[in-house]
Amino acid sequence: MSYLKAEGVKKSFVTGDVTAEVLKGVDFSMEEGEFVAIVGESGSGKSTLLYILAGIETATEGSVKLFDRELSSISDAELAAMRRRDFSFVYQFDNLVPNLTVYENIVLPLALDRLKEESYLDSVNEIMEYLGVAKRKDSYPRQLSGGEQQRVALARALVTSPKIIFLDEPTGSLDKERGRQVMELLADINKTRGVSLLMVTHSDLHAAYASRVVRMEDGVLIGERESKT
Ligand SMILES: Nc1ncnc2c1ncn2[C@@H]1O[C@H](COP(=O)(O)OP(=O)(O)OP(=O)(O)O)[C@@H](O)[C@H]1O
Numbered sequence: 769m770s771y772l773k774a775e776g777v778k779k780s781f782v783t784g785d786v787t788a789e790v791l792k793g794v795d796f797s798m799e800e801g802e803f804v805a806i807v808g809e810s811g812s813g814k815s816t817l818l819y820i821l822a823g824i825e826t827a828t829e830g831s832v833k834l835f836d837r838e839l840s841s842i843s844d845a846e847l848a849a850m851r852r853r854d855f856s857f858v859y860q861f862d863n864l865v866p867n868l869t870v871y872e873n874i875v876l877p878l879a880l881d882r883l884k885e886e887s888y889l890d891s892v893n894e895i896m897e898y899l900g901v902a903k904r905k906d907s908y909p910r911q912l913s914g915g916e917q918q919r920v921a922l923a924r925a926l927v928t929s930p931k932i933i934f935l936d937e938p939t940g941s942l943d944k945e946r947g948r949q950v951m952e953l954l955a956d957i958n959k960t961r962g963v964s965l966l967m968v969t970h971s972d973l974h975a976a977y978a979s980r981v982v983r984m985e986d987g988v989l990i991g992e993r994e995s996k997t
Pocket residue numbers: 781782783788790808809810811812813814815816817970
């Protein structure tokens with residue numbers, strides 16, 4: 769079974785009487801346990817592809833299968849539940865809800881699923897320790913550094929024990945050192961927790977942490993290479 773399989777994915781945006789074809793036929797697949805990076809220039813369609821693969825946006829044409837199920841055949845309600853339980857999405861900016869504390873942000877997907885706090889408290893504490901944000905659990909996002917905010921977003925992505933985490937420029941707003949720390953955490957999450965990761969990045973340096981790198985150019989994926997690290 770393929771975790772994620774896209775075939776012939778096209779996406780057009782219509783603005784007034786102009787139609788822009790942003791994805792021009794993308795084929796992509798990812799297996800369990802992989803860490804894949806998509807690199808490419810600004811405007812090449814990386815975020816658009818990630819949103820479509822995560823079921824946040826729909827393709828104009830083509831097929832996307834997640835865990836062998838065609839996304840377009842899944843009801844909105846079920847898709848929303850899958851988005852909470854089976855996969856997580858980490859955005860580049862505005863990851864956190866400003867008027868919730870760090871802890872409240874992290875447990876949000878669990879609270880939305882109406883789980884009882886006793887059922888997750890230990891594992892959430894473990895994840896907060898692991899990501900080095902336990903001491904900040906009662907702080908608000910604006911009181912944190914960019915790197916801390918990004919680690920809180922990772923914690924929130926992890927608490928549901930997802931099969932896949934989608935990440936759109938997870939290091940985009942960070943300086944070099946903090947970016948490196950987040951990449952090392954991601955590689956560790958992939959290795960030790962077995963979570964599949966699909967990450968979009970501008971940075972070839974950060975892409976090298978992935979086990980496979982694909983390049984997006986003007987709406988198509990061109991070539992793949994095995995990463996050395
Ligand atoms: N909702 C939308 N409506 C119209 N055009 C859009 C929409 N979303 C994206 N686009 C266009 O699609 C193209 C690809 O955008 P996308 O955000 O996927 O690029 P990207 O590769 O993620 O770029 P960046 O590296 O800057 O984040 C851009 O030209 C963008 O203007």
